[in-house]
Amino acid sequence: MSAAEGPLVVGVDTSTQSTKALVVDAATGRIVASGQAPHTVSSGAGRESDPRQWWEALCEALHQCGDAAHEAAAVSIGGQQHGLVTLDERGEPVRPALLWNDVRSAPQARRLIEELGGPKAWAERTGSVPGASFTVTKWAWLAEHEPEAVRATKAVRLPHDYLTERLTGQGTTDRGDASGTGWWAAGTESYDQETLAHVGLDPALLPRVVRPGEVAGTVRGSHELPFSKGTLVAPGTGDNAAASLGLGLRPGTPVLSLGTSGTVYAVSRRRPADPTGTVAGFADAHGDWLPLACTLNCTLAVDRVAALLGLDREAVEPVTGVTLLPYLDGERTPNLPNASGLLHGLRHDTTGGQVLQAAYDGAVHSLLGALDLVLDEDADRSAPLLLIGGGARGAAWQQTVRRLSGRAVQVPEAKELVALGAAAQAAGVLTGEDPAAVARRWNTAAGPVLDAVERDEETLARIAGVLSDAAPLLERGTD
Ligand SMILES: Nc1ncnc2c1ncn2[C@@H]1O[C@H](COP(=O)(O)OP(=O)(O)O)[C@@H](O)[C@H]1O
Numbered sequence: 001m002s003a004a005e006g007p008l009v010v011g012v013d014t015s016t017q018s019t020k021a022l023v024v025d026a027a028t029g030r031i032v033a034s035g036q037a038p039h040t041v042s043s044g045a046g047r048e049s050d051p052r053q054w055w056e057a058l059c060e061a062l063h064q065c066g067d068a069a070h071e072a073a074a075v076s077i078g079g080q081q082h083g084l085v086t087l088d089e090r091g092e093p094v095r096p097a098l099l100w101n102d103v104r105s106a107p108q109a110r111r112l113i114e115e116l117g118g119p120k121a122w123a124e125r126t127g128s129v130p131g132a133s134f135t136v137t138k139w140a141w142l143a144e145h146e147p148e149a150v151r152a153t154k155a156v157r158l159p160h161d162y163l164t165e166r167l168t169g170q171g172t173t174d175r176g177d178a179s180g181t182g183w184w185a186a187g188t189e190s191y192d193q194e195t196l197a198h199v200g201l202d203p204a205l206l207p208r209v210v211r212p213g214e215v216a217g218t219v220r221g222s223h224e225l226p227f228s229k230g231t232l233v234a235p236g237t238g239d240n241a242a243a244s245l246g247l248g249l250r251p252g253t254p255v256l257s258l259g260t261s262g263t264v265y266a267v268s269r270r271r272p273a274d275p276t277g278t279v280a281g282f283a284d285a286h287g288d289w290l291p292l293a294c295t296l297n298c299t300l301a302v303d304r305v306a307a308l309l310g311l312d313r314e315a316v317e318p319v320t321g322v323t324l325l326p327y328l329d330g331e332r333t334p335n336l337p338n339a340s341g342l343l344h345g346l347r348h349d350t351t352g353g354q355v356l357q358a359a360y361d362g363a364v365h366s367l368l369g370a371l372d373l374v375l376d377e378d379a380d381r382s383a384p385l386l387l388i389g390g391g392a393r394g395a396a397w398q399q400t401v402r403r404l405s406g407r408a409v410q411v412p413e414a415k416e417l418v419a420l421g422a423a424a425q426a427a428g429v430l431t432g433e434d435p436a437a438v439a440r441r442w443n444t445a446a447g448p449v450l451d452a453v454e455r456d457e458e459t460l461a462r463i464a465g466v467l468s469d470a471a472p473l474l475e476r477g478t479d
């Protein structure tokens with residue numbers, strides 16, 4: 001391994017299933033060392049994780065990076081969005097964090113939309129119509145179901161804030177992650193006092209919103225971490241905003257991310273406000289906007305179907321009449337929080353491989369339905385879709401996206417774009433450079449382009465038909 005040409009920076013991705021850390025040469029983008037450690041998520045009624053596990057996973061991932069992490073001059077954390085972290089007066093979690101894919105707060109979401117002016121008013125004020133993923137609905141759920149936990153809460157954080165604060169000792173967040181709470185006003189770029197008062201959350205419990213490019217703090221002395229005391233800490237951001245930095249995205253280029261969540265998004269110069277709620281009007285970590293649609297069921301749901309069938313995830317066969325809506329966790333796009341998975345069209349000659357392909361088709365259909373909605377009128381609709389996230393490595397995912405989108409697909413060779421985006425942000429606070437320009441200099445989006453194929457309109461129409469016909473069942477759920 002040759003010596004680094006520039007200072008070293010650390011980028012972290014603390015997502016739903018694991019925490020990954022990269023030590024990167026800020027001059028070239030070369031990955032000098034990496035580490036990864038898993039987390040557990042509860043199953044059953046909700047989706048929860050103990051934030052202390054994220055910290056332990058961060059320490060483990062950094063230790064795997066060895067001496068390189070110790071030499072780093074700056075660090076930044078990208079993390080799963082929306083999760084509600086409640087801390088007591090000692091900074092310890094009051095209870096496990098409620099995660100983005102916990103749909104128990106769907107009734108609170110409906111109620112808050114109604115009580116605070118309806119969907120259009122919400123979209124104009126906060127950029128988004130909140131669904132069960134948004135932090136504000138989780139806080140309302142907690143107030144209703146565990147008032148003692150709310151009373152014990154002395155600080156409210158998002159997942160990336162929690163880890164950043166454990167590094168610096170200061171409560172901070174950034175505009176990208178704050179925009180997914182539902183209590184951040186997109187027009188004024190500040191906490192929305194009316195919403196906070198309505199849900200009984202004291203603004204003093206919230207972190208300071210650090211500006212893009214500003215230093216959030218420095219690493220305080222810690223025996224657990226390989227960092228040197230005084231290492232700069234960048235603002236960090238939500239994982240989708242971090243990946244958009246990591247790709248060096250310019251406005252109008254579409255991204256499709258296949259991880260625990262499926263997301264489709266693009267950077268925009270215009271502040272989004274979609275009153276249908278399909279597109280969340282997030283801020284990015286850069287000063288622009290990140291209109292985004294998200295599904296709850298992506299790689300984990302399809303892997304679960306493969307496991308049920310006893311098949312390898314690549315063992316797909318072409319489908320004719322089978323439809324599978326893989327809404328194992330309920331769904332957010334379309335907004336069906338009570339839904340469960342639905343299989344239609346089974347015949348004696350249907351094979352397991354066809355059922356598996358139908359699961360991929362169902363997962364991708366939801367994302368592609370939102371693709372045009374996240375793009376500005378002036379976006380280039382023939383540009384290749386950038387395909388990222390763990391699923392982008394899989395041939396079945398790649399072929400399904402190609403066939404159902406009818407677009408060329410580019411698969412960046414860089415695997416960890418969230419962690420790379422965080423590293424680019426860390427490099428930015430160190431050198432004063434624009435982090436997206438850092439990522440472009442690192443050439444992170446480079447990768448093979450798979451040509452466009454004819455769009456499979458028949459499959460898209462069949463899935464849309466089943467979705468529409470099954471609406472009452474999907475809305476009702478199984479309880
Ligand atoms: N080679 C592969 N082919 C298809 N899917 C893969 C491959 N490698 C990883 N995955 C999927 O990627 C997922 C993890 O993706 P990742 O983007 O890291 O998730 P998250 O950020 O939500 O924790 C796993 O659920 C797994 O199904």
Ligand SMILES: O=C(CO)[C@@H](O)[C@H](O)COP(=O)(O)O
Nearest residue numbers: 015016080081100259260261
């Ligand atoms: O809720 C959203 C976006 O709004 C999700 O994209 C989460 O941010 C979780 O991301 P992954 O763990 O799937 O990367």
